[in-house]
Amino acid sequence: MSTADGSLTDAQPLVPSVLDAARSALASAPTRTRTPSTPGRIRMRHYRLLVIAVDIAMVGLALGVATIVRFGVADAALPLLGHQADYGIVAAVIGVLWLTALAAYRSRDIRFVAGTAEYRRVITATVTTFGIVAIAMYLLKVDLARGLVVIALPMGLALLLIGRRGLRGWLESRRRHGDFTMSALVVGPAADVRRVISALGPSTGSAYSIAGVALDKPRKTGETITVGRTTVPVLGSTRGDVAALARAYRVDTVVIAGQPRGGSEVIRDLGWALERTDADLMIASRLVNVAGPRIQFRPADGLPLMHVELPIYAGGKHLAKRLFDIVMSGGMLLALSPLFLALAVLVRLDSPGSAFFSQQRVGRNGVPFRMWKFRSMVATAERDLAALQAQSDGNGVLFKMKSDPRVTRVGKVLRRYSLDELPQLWNVLMGDMSLVGPRPPLGSEVQNYEDHVLRRLYVKPGLTGMWQISGRSDLSWEESVRLDLYYVENWSLPGDLLILWKTFRVVVSPTGAY
Numbered sequence: 001m002s003t004a005d006g007s008l009t010d011a012q013p014l015v016p017s018v019l020d021a022a023r024s025a026l027a028s029a030p031t032r033t034r035t036p037s038t039p040g041r042i043r044m045r046h047y048r049l050l051v052i053a054v055d056i057a058m059v060g061l062a063l064g065v066a067t068i069v070r071f072g073v074a075d076a077a078l079p080l081l082g083h084q085a086d087y088g089i090v091a092a093v094i095g096v097l098w099l100t101a102l103a104a105y106r107s108r109d110i111r112f113v114a115g116t117a118e119y120r121r122v123i124t125a126t127v128t129t130f131g132i133v134a135i136a137m138y139l140l141k142v143d144l145a146r147g148l149v150v151i152a153l154p155m156g157l158a159l160l161l162i163g164r165r166g167l168r169g170w171l172e173s174r175r176r177h178g179d180f181t182m183s184a185l186v187v188g189p190a191a192d193v194r195r196v197i198s199a200l201g202p203s204t205g206s207a208y209s210i211a212g213v214a215l216d217k218p219r220k221t222g223e224t225i226t227v228g229r230t231t232v233p234v235l236g237s238t239r240g241d242v243a244a245l246a247r248a249y250r251v252d253t254v255v256i257a258g259q260p261r262g263g264s265e266v267i268r269d270l271g272w273a274l275e276r277t278d279a280d281l282m283i284a285s286r287l288v289n290v291a292g293p294r295i296q297f298r299p300a301d302g303l304p305l306m307h308v309e310l311p312i313y314a315g316g317k318h319l320a321k322r323l324f325d326i327v328m329s330g331g332m333l334l335a336l337s338p339l340f341l342a343l344a345v346l347v348r349l350d351s352p353g354s355a356f357f358s359q360q361r362v363g364r365n366g367v368p369f370r371m372w373k374f375r376s377m378v379a380t381a382e383r384d385l386a387a388l389q390a391q392s393d394g395n396g397v398l399f400k401m402k403s404d405p406r407v408t409r410v411g412k413v414l415r416r417y418s419l420d421e422l423p424q425l426w427n428v429l430m431g432d433m434s435l436v437g438p439r440p441p442l443g444s445e446v447q448n449y450e451d452h453v454l455r456r457l458y459v460k461p462g463l464t465g466m467w468q469i470s471g472r473s474d475l476s477w478e479e480s481v482r483l484d485l486y487y488v489e490n491w492s493l494p495g496d497l498l499i500l501w502k503t504f505r506v507v508v509s510p511t512g513a514y
Helices: 016-027 039-071 087-103 117-138 145-175 192-197 242-248 263-273 317-337 336-352 386-391 409-416 422-430 443-447 451-458 477-490 493-508
Strands: 076-082 083-086 182-189 208-215 224-227 230-237 251-259 280-284 295-300 303-308 356-362 368-374 435-437 461-466
Touching: 039 087, 039 182, 039 461, 083 208, 087 117, 087 145, 117 145, 117 493, 145 451, 182 192, 192 208, 192 224, 192 251, 192 280, 208 242, 230 242, 230 295, 242 263, 242 451, 251 263, 263 280, 317 336, 317 422, 317 493, 336 368, 336 409, 356 443, 368 422, 422 461, 451 477, 461 493
Parallel strands: 182 208, 182 251, 208 230, 251 280, 435 461
Antiparallel strands: 076 083, 224 230, 295 303, 356 368
């Protein structure tokens, strides 16, 4: 401390009242309470342990098979740093490194058990592991990496992804029955709250179950909000103590829907209040049709800017998609050629007419092409359509009948299991279609498209797509458009692989196919 003349003196002690105030402030600092875990958190911890067990089994199986195939079962040793190391020990070290990488990349974080984030982290962890192994073997001058990597890398990655996909499917089925979900309190204006409830409803297989809502405008005690088949109670208002509601109802997450009355200060204060609870805080963005990978946060002087990457409809990603389509469609045409022959014979024997049916559809950028299918109706089906229009069970835009008299006996089986769509693999190989994309529309449909619906034509139509795995003919026109536009703007190769996998499951257990 300096005096008036600028000389320094010993620092003076703080006034006792200042120290008392500081101690009081520190004592009252919020800390996360360790309240008894909710059922949702406990079940998700059990699920995470199950994921770890499956990872260990898959990694062990891959490395075990790779070691036996590469080095045999004989007792042999590997020269390593002047010492003899058993191959099994080396494989075990690689396994520990692999499992550690899976943990380090948070591939088992329950927040990523949705979309493709989990799979991307598994792939990244696996590639990183074998990159480290290859570098280590090179530096140690040990000729091990190539033989082991060629077998263990693709086999282990495939096993891990299959294991995760199997667990994910089981988890989603359980969540549709209300199990393995985290309870949520939705906060905000009524319109935004309804939007969040619709997105997180039990039929969606969401990770969250809505315990209740707190609205900007107070309502009477005991009132409810109903969205579709979901009814949730109104527990309070945003003018009250939302954190107290979170504690009282033991919710796992508080979801802020839209912009609550009071603006950003309300969100800030709520975040501070929730520090004294065990609940998480989430903000539901008003952005629609934007997938997570397209969103990045770029803070600028304390302002959390959200950067939304605009979709690109050409370039390297689309070239990779085209190469994938060529390889997969060509291979499937060769592998399924005996099935094609058998189905063609059955169609011809069942009813007069050609085995195949072709129809003009609209492709990318509005370019028409001829789409091929196995004929599933009588030869006069298109002439008979006019007399059946009034009996349509479709969504108001597309003609569909659950008991269409034009469908043949063989055609019913073909349609139920989507076998009539297989000739479209030829369209994929020729470049008119893709394996995954929006549903290929008729010219008459496109003529009635609103401007925003024309965005469906920015990419090639698909043999399968989000419409195929989401209910097909049972979907409303608006829902079909929403799914297609979401795909157009957010597609990725990992996402395509996921859709192809789900398509296989839908074909085995079909819904909405008629």
